[in-house]
Amino acid sequence: SQQGEEDPQALSIQEGENATMNCSYKTSINNLQWYRQNSGRGLVHLILIRSNEREKHSGRLRVTLDTSKKSSSLLITASRAADTASYFCAMNRDDKIIFGKGTRLHILP
Amino acid sequence: DAGITQSPRHKVTETGTPVTLRCHQTENHRYMYWYRQDPGHGLRLIHYSYGVKDTDKGEVSDGYSVSRSKTEDFLLTLESATSSQTSVYFCAISDRAGMAPQHFGDGTRLSIL
Numbered sequence A: 001s002q003q004g005e006e007d008p009q010a011l012s013i014q015e016g017e018n019a020t021m022n023c024s025y026k027t028s029i030n031n032l033q034w035y036r037q038n039s040g041r042g043l044v045h046l047i048l049i050r051s052n053e054r055e056k057h058s059g060r061l062r063v064t065l066d067t068s069k070k071s072s073s074l075l076i077t078a079s080r081a082a083d084t085a086s087y088f089c090a091m092n093r094d095d096k097i098i099f100g101k102g103t104r105l106h107i108l109p
Numbered sequence B: 001d002a003g004i005t006q007s008p009r010h011k012v013t014e015t016g017t018p019v020t021l022r023c024h025q026t027e028n029h030r031y032m033y034w035y036r037q038d039p040g041h042g043l044r045l046i047h048y049s050y051g052v053k054d055t056d057k058g059e060v061s062d063g064y065s066v067s068r069s070k071t072e073d074f075l076l077t078l079e080s081a082t083s084s085q086t087s088v089y090f091c092a093i094s095d096r097a098g099m100a101p102q103h104f105g106d107g108t109r110l111s112i113l
Helices: none
Strands: A005-007 A010-014 A019-024 A031-037 A043-050 A055-058 A061-066 A071-076 A085-093 A096-099 A103-108 B004-007 B010-013 B019-025 B031-038 B042-051 B054-057 B064-070 B073-078 B087-094 B108-112
Touching (some): A005 A085, B010 B019, B019 B031, B019 B087, B042 B073, B054 B064, B073 B087
Antiparallel strands (some): A019 A071, A085 A096, B031 B087, B042 B054, B064 B073
């Protein structure tokens, strides 16, 4: 399976701190995407990074991609209570998107 | 938010009964997907559609069938539900295969007793 693996599985940090989540995968990919899922809701797309890109930013989000190591990281800066959610990476290969198992992020007040 | 509606949102049924979940979109997107989400497994693709009456299997398609007779509707059917199919089911849509972000519905929580 080319399913991604997020690391850590769960993360608790104080509000205002930065949160970093990692995603590793096994086979070559076209693109990698990050999603957020709030409890009881569907996934919300956050950012897409193409295989020929190394870094992308979107607001407080920074994503990096290292194709040689088959890994990606998602950094959320200056975390807020509203960032509490599960975060998933998803790899695009051909016409399909395969999801990792997710990181549960809890922002402490 | 993208216009995706899943119905029902919750369902409890018994083993052996047929179950149909509906996904309705108002975005006129070509691609539609059904995923299941289980603890420890993340999201796994069941079936997807790349056009009206054009569907294909995903990684966990056994025990499931789908139909797409209209662009806006994608149905997932469990012909004879089993307890292993207890899960949360998500529909997703995209206007481009692979490259484009997908939009998700809010899920159907299905319990098979």
